[in-house]
Amino acid sequence: MSHVPVLLKEVTEALAIRAGETYVDATFGRGGYTQAWLALGAKVIGFDRDPQAVAEGQKLAAANSNFRIIHAPFSQMDQHLAAASVAGVAFDLGVSSPQLDEAARGFSFRADGPLDMRMDPTQGHSAADLVNQLPEDELADLIYTYGEERASRRIAKAIVTARTEQPITRTLQLAQIIRAVMPKRPGEIDPATRSFQALRIAVNDELGEIERGLKAAETILCPHGRLVVVTFHSLEDRIVKTYLREGAARQGNPSRHAPMTPLAPARLTLIGKQPVTPSKAECAANPRARSAKLRVAEHTGEAS
Ligand SMILES: C[S@@+](CC[C@H](N)C(=O)[O-])C[C@H]1O[C@@H](n2cnc3c(N)ncnc32)[C@H](O)[C@@H]1O
Known part of the structure; x- marks a missing residue:
């Protein structure tokens, strides 16, 4: 690659x-x-x-x-x-x-992989750690601040609801949760784009x-x-x-x-x-x- x-x-x-x-x-x-x-x-x-x-x-x-x-x-x-x-x-x-193309790195919402996103997988917390552990308001703030995502509260609520059923561990699992509350409109970017950017920025500081x-x-x-x-x-x-x-x-x-x-x-x-x-x-x-x-x-x- x-x-x-x-x-x-x-x-x-x-x-x-x-x-x-x-x-x-x-x-x-x-x-x-x-x-x-x-x-x-x-x-x-x-x-x-x-x-x-x-x-x-x-x-x-x-x-x-x-x-x-x-x-x-x-x-x-x-x-x-x-x-x-x-x-x-x-x-x-x-x-x-x-990094983006290899599904196993967990950066992409287009291919299924572990929800990781660490540039250095030997250090720090993965995206799955953040998504499963952060309180809803902190998750919403993170998505708003680093993703400039206006629907951050709706997305954070959907994530917290979903994770009470089962932990969110895969990229496509997270992308589907976001897409379910923010359907894709023709000509617009994938609804998961900004949230994935936000998590990537946070995970890697x-x-x-x-x-x-x-x-x-x-x-x-x-x-x-x-x-x-x-x-x-x-x-x-x-x-x-x-x-x-x-x-x-x-x-x-x-x-x-x-x-x-x-x-x-x-x-x-x-x-x-x-x-x-x-x-x-x-x-x-x-x-x-x-x-x-x-x-x-x-x-x-x-x-x-
Ligand atoms: C856009 S790519 C650089 C591509 C490079 N100019 C080339 O031509 O191949 C960014 C690279 O920087 C690394 N990187 C990003 N943030 C870093 C940081 N804070 N410290 C060290 N490496 C970092 C990433 O792991 C990635 O390999």
Whole structure:
């Protein structure tokens, strides 16, 4: 199973790759980005928390001494690499095609599998744990917040009713419970889409990972190193946009009652005013690219 990298050319250009310098592929996946950077003479360190992605990375590392892979969440990259040691870090957020396509991983509402959704199945709680254990109001809040699902209360109620009969352990079992209270309308997405997205985000603490990952990346970037991020939905993009904007602003006094101190210099410089989006041709060839947005910043060398 392969993964077609999104915005590959744009991400690679944004990193301004120089041969011999070291770059971090924070979301190795199947190595689509990494391979392109290695071909330009870069050294690459890949991170992924999915053991299957890491196994693919190990094969590549055995064949190419300019690459190594680390099995860890990207929020921990600063624990593995020295401060100011790399020329660029790129994130390609979300799940990979192999994760979605393999029913046994439990991400898909189209194929039956165990209701798991963990990118790293050796850590944390599965989606089944959340669905069977959370109180109804917490489940509704989770589906509303991470799925932006307006029918969250109705869905949470249906889940809690169903689980009193028998535990919810399969992806299609959950999808049917949702579809039963939210019939599919012609031309609309599958009613289970937003709830599955919400569970996936919660199970993997995806939004917390982004916040911590951006901070960790900033720590390991050398002055003028590039921070490059591809997001796939508004919750991800909002966090990245806010983080980059704050980093690019000069830091002022916390309180107007405090004595005036000079403004601290900005830590980041934004590259490009608007996010880069894929071409029509890329979206036609790879539907996964449709919602992608690329944001880029350069480290000024100022510490936070
Ligand atoms: C969209 S795919 C990346 C695809 C990659 N650019 C390629 O061309 O093959 C995202 C990958 O990031 C990994 N991932 C997501 N969140 C992560 C995190 N917080 N820490 C480490 N890896 C993560 C997933 O396991 C998945 O393999």
